[in-house]
Amino acid sequence: MPRLALSDDFVTDLIALQRPVQKEVNDAIQMFRSMTVPQLHASKGMHLEKLERARDSRIRTIRVTKSYRGVLLAPDDGSDLFTLLRVAPHDEAINWACKRVYSVNGATGGLEVRNVEALEQMETYFEAKLEANAVTAPVRLFEGHSDTVLRDLGIDEQVMRLARVCVTTDDLTVMAPPMMPADQYEVLEFLAAGYSAEDVWEQLIAPRGQTVRTAQDRPTVTLTEAVLNTPDRIVEVTGPGELERVLTEDLARWRIFLHPAQRRFAYHAGFNGPAQVTGGPGTGKTVVALHRVRHLLRTGDDGDRILLTTFTNAMASSLRDSLALLLGEADAHLLDRVDVTTVDSLAARVIREARGRSLKPLSAAAEKSAWTRVSAREELPWTEQFLSQEFRNVVLAQGLRTPEEYLRCVRRGRGTQIGRVQRARLWRVMERFTADLAAHDSATYTQLCDQAARILAEGKPRYRHVVVDEAQDLHPAQWRVLRACAADRADDMFIVGDPHQRIYDSRVSLRSLGIDVRGRSSRLRLNYRSTEEILRWSAALLDGQAVGRLGEDDDDDGDRDSLHGYRSQLHGRVPAVRGYASQDEELRALIEQIRIWIDQDGVKPSEVAVCARFNTLVDAVIARLRRERIPAVAVRDDPGAGVSGVRVATMHAMKGLEFRCVAVVGVTSSVLPFAPQVTPAEVDPVQHQSDLLAEHCLLFVACTRPRDALAISWSGERSRLLDPITAITG
Numbered sequence: 001m002p003r004l005a006l007s008d009d010f011v012t013d014l015i016a017l018q019r020p021v022q023k024e025v026n027d028a029i030q031m032f033r034s035m036t037v038p039q040l041h042a043s044k045g046m047h048l049e050k051l052e053r054a055r056d057s058r059i060r061t062i063r064v065t066k067s068y069r070g071v072l073l074a075p076d077d078g079s080d081l082f083t084l085l086r087v088a089p090h091d092e093a094i095n096w097a098c099k100r101v102y103s104v105n106g107a108t109g110g111l112e113v114r115n116v117e118a119l120e121q122m123e124t125y126f127e128a129k130l131e132a133n134a135v136t137a138p139v140r141l142f143e144g145h146s147d148t149v150l151r152d153l154g155i156d157e158q159v160m161r162l163a164r165v166c167v168t169t170d171d172l173t174v175m176a177p178p179m180m181p182a183d184q185y186e187v188l189e190f191l192a193a194g195y196s197a198e199d200v201w202e203q204l205i206a207p208r209g210q211t212v213r214t215a216q217d218r219p220t221v222t223l224t225e226a227v228l229n230t231p232d233r234i235v236e237v238t239g240p241g242e243l244e245r246v247l248t249e250d251l252a253r254w255r256i257f258l259h260p261a262q263r264r265f266a267y268h269a270g271f272n273g274p275a276q277v278t279g280g281p282g283t284g285k286t287v288v289a290l291h292r293v294r295h296l297l298r299t300g301d302d303g304d305r306i307l308l309t310t311f312t313n314a315m316a317s318s319l320r321d322s323l324a325l326l327l328g329e330a331d332a333h334l335l336d337r338v339d340v341t342t343v344d345s346l347a348a349r350v351i352r353e354a355r356g357r358s359l360k361p362l363s364a365a366a367e368k369s370a371w372t373r374v375s376a377r378e379e380l381p382w383t384e385q386f387l388s389q390e391f392r393n394v395v396l397a398q399g400l401r402t403p404e405e406y407l408r409c410v411r412r413g414r415g416t417q418i419g420r421v422q423r424a425r426l427w428r429v430m431e432r433f434t435a436d437l438a439a440h441d442s443a444t445y446t447q448l449c450d451q452a453a454r455i456l457a458e459g460k461p462r463y464r465h466v467v468v469d470e471a472q473d474l475h476p477a478q479w480r481v482l483r484a485c486a487a488d489r490a491d492d493m494f495i496v497g498d499p500h501q502r503i504y505d506s507r508v509s510l511r512s513l514g515i516d517v518r519g520r521s522s523r524l525r526l527n528y529r530s531t532e533e534i535l536r537w538s539a540a541l542l543d544g545q546a547v548g549r550l551g552e553d554d555d556d557d558g559d560r561d562s563l564h565g566y567r568s569q570l571h572g573r574v575p576a577v578r579g580y581a582s583q584d585e586e587l588r589a590l591i592e593q594i595r596i597w598i599d600q601d602g603v604k605p606s607e608v609a610v611c612a613r614f615n616t617l618v619d620a621v622i623a624r625l626r627r628e629r630i631p632a633v634a635v636r637d638d639p640g641a642g643v644s645g646v647r648v649a650t651m652h653a654m655k656g657l658e659f660r661c662v663a664v665v666g667v668t669s670s671v672l673p674f675a676p677q678v679t680p681a682e683v684d685p686v687q688h689q690s691d692l693l694a695e696h697c698l699l700f701v702a703c704t705r706p707r708d709a710l711a712i713s714w715s716g717e718r719s720r721l722l723d724p725i726t727a728i729t730g
């Protein structure tokens with residue numbers, strides 16, 4: 001029986017087909033697999049055919065349905081591994097197949113494909129263009145890199161000729177995949193962006209397991225080896241039931257194909273301690289966390305329990321569903337060994353179990369009033385905002401228990417000096433606050449975590465592994481809970497997050513909490529969610545903002561994170577950005593926009609989201625949409641996936657979510673930045689900067705949720721957080 005592998009293009013085609021056609025494809029593949037190779041060649045039903053006009057002699061087509069053809073790459077190295085490349089209507093399949101040439105990448109040893117006809121046309125075009133410009137002899141894009149360097153990075157002769165004539169990055173961009181082989185294009189893209197050959201090696205080639213640096217010393221790779229060397233784009237169907245699993249269960253690509261940078265960490269054999277993955281929005285960090293959990297479940301002992309945490313209950317529930325999907329039926333029993341929850345829920349459970357009851361967590365508004373009450377009792381020189389920050393960011397952050405500890409402590413992250421007398425007074429105020437809450441059987445969420453961490457630290461670790469998603473917003477007390485959940489040993493913690501999406505006031509030094517990821521961290525750069533147009537636009541919102549690294553505060557080395565190299569291979573429309581004279585006009589335009597998305601672009605209402613800074617506008621939007629007979633639901637009501645209707649949410653609630661189209665409304669100067677949320681610089685300059693940055697990040701998070709389309713609007717005075725955009729759009 002022939003072996004079969006499926007390419008990502010094939011899976012993409014299949015996902016887009018109607019159910020009955022998918023079933024026919026499935027049947028055809030089953031038939032293909034049930035035959036011997038000679039039977040396959042002789043089968044009239046399959047009609048395995050070599051195409052006369054094909055540029056690659058190994059390309060074949062098979063009949064899948066009356067009107068659909070499958071395109072295959074047949075082995076020419078004595079093996080029996082066939083790779084399904086596409087499934088498409090007859091003419092489209094033939095046309096596509098005739099123009100493609102498959103080859104083995106000289107550096108990665110992976111399989112790659114090019115549109116050879118289009119690249120040849122590009123060669124002719126560039127020759128003519130260069131001849132015309134011969135006199136001016138412009139500086140070429142890759143002049144700084146020798147042929148040997150390029151060859152060592154996997155650039156082959158045809159791509160080399162083309163690279164040599166590029167003058168600007170636009171010259172390169174016109175040859176983007178699927179025209180140019182994706183891996184070679186990525187290398188050139190990185191070099192063009194200013195990365196050194198060494199960086200490119202480390203980031204793109206080494207993660208694929210390649211160790212031989214020079215092209216001439218690498219062994220020859222056969223076609224079959226190349227197919228198996230390409231797990232990010234090709235999956236071999238092995239074992240009974242596996243094909244059905246790939247073809248019949250949810251075909252989400254993230255379950256099957258991982259980028260080498262994702263795979264390297266998700267399936268790492270074993271880290272010697274905590275490991276960390278960062279990356280901009282949509283780079284697949286959650287996907288990596290899920291695959292890591294799968295790997296740990298499959299390779300761990302039966303009794304090993306795993307804690308998988310994220311930020312909100314809604315996200316935990318979606319993470320649980322995704323994990324079940326990834327594990328599939330075959331591994332469904334492993335789910336029993338995983339707790340998927342938020343740190344706050346876990347903390348409440350720990351306290352309940354230890355004390356028989358838990359305290360009532362206080363909402364943000366109730367906490368604010370409690371501070372106001374405490375400070376109103378006597379004339380205090382501090383605002384309720386200052387008191388609450390001091391309690392949260394110093395006392396609870398450091399887990400201080402006594403006035404002496406508070407007197408001695410270094411107030412990390414605070415920008416004001418407080419003397420001994422003031423500290424003693426502050427401590428008394430904070431004690432009163434705690435006692436008031438305790439009298440009502442309540443506590444802040446952070447207090448609950450502080451208490452749970454102490455309980456956990458006294459007992460035996462509950463989990464073998466802790467996997468943390470959305471790590472950027474966790475408070476030190478929450479980290480102490482997590483640290484106490486797993487013993488300090490190999491593979492104890494796996495952390496994913498993005499400091500550019502930090503929207504709550506939590507900077508933390510993980511090292512000071514016994515979580516040291518040095519030497520075990522990696523950054524993802526390829527965005528799988530949004531188009532390049534949305535990504536560029538959104539990234540510009542953070543231009544000039546100094547974003548600290550995940551898990552470090554200014555008292556560590558204070559280095560900055562960056563979105564350098566952050567990119568997408570998808571393309572689409574540039575975001576629509578518009579201001580209106582009144583909110584009524586703005587909402588009218590919003591309705592029009594949503595109608596275009598739903599009626600003209602065919603987007604399901606549940607794939608459209610509208611977000612605003614506060615619930616007041618969220619409610620106004622829902623009311624208006626319903627009045628216009630557009631179904632709308634609030635994300636805070638946790639509508640299930642099956643509920644139809646445009647999703648409407650605050651910007652905070654958009655964290656971690658994803659939609660096809662997103663409208664961000666009400667981006668006005670009065671709510672972004674929202675003055676009451678930003679500590680005045682004269683009160684605390686450090687806190688001021690950090691609060692302001694959180695406002696920038698909030699808008700960034702909202703704008704990075706869409707896959708295909710983004711619209712931003714405001715009425716009246718525009719938010720100054722949009723200023724960097726004016727600069728890029730002119």
Ligand SMILES: Nc1ncnc2c1ncn2[C@@H]1O[C@H](COP(=O)(O)OP(=O)(O)OP(=O)(O)O)[C@@H](O)[C@H]1O
Pocket residue numbers: 253254257258259262279280281282283284285286287288498501527528529655656657658704
């Ligand atoms: N290897 C992959 N192949 C195909 N799609 C992928 C891959 N990795 C991630 N994706 C898709 O990209 C999108 C973003 O992934 P994910 O939510 O994991 O990113 P993230 O980095 O956690 O995002 P954010 O930080 O914005 O919440 C999802 O639709 C996911 O299915």
